[in-house]
Amino acid sequence: MLKILRIIFSLIAGILAIYSLITNNNETMPIICGFLGLxxxxxxxxxxxxxxxxITILLFATAGFGFYVVVSSFFY
Known part of the structure; x- marks a missing residue:
């Protein structure tokens, strides 16, 4: 179950990143960071x-930073 969720979240982030690169749309970056955090x-x-x-502490810290970017982008 967790492996499937990891693949789904990573694929969504990858697809959004490719879309962002093709269209030069930087407004999707917080969403990408949110899915990578998940x-x-x-x-x-x-x-x-x-x-x-x-490695668990490192992964949770990285996810926390990703969510910090998402939250800070809403207020900035």
């Missing part, structure tokens, strides 16, 4: 199940 959370959960704490 993908990193799912990856962190899978690594947490494997008891790999160091």
């Amino acid at each position: 993908a990193f959370i799912v990856m962190g959960l899978t690594e947490w199940k494997k008891d790999k704490k160091a």
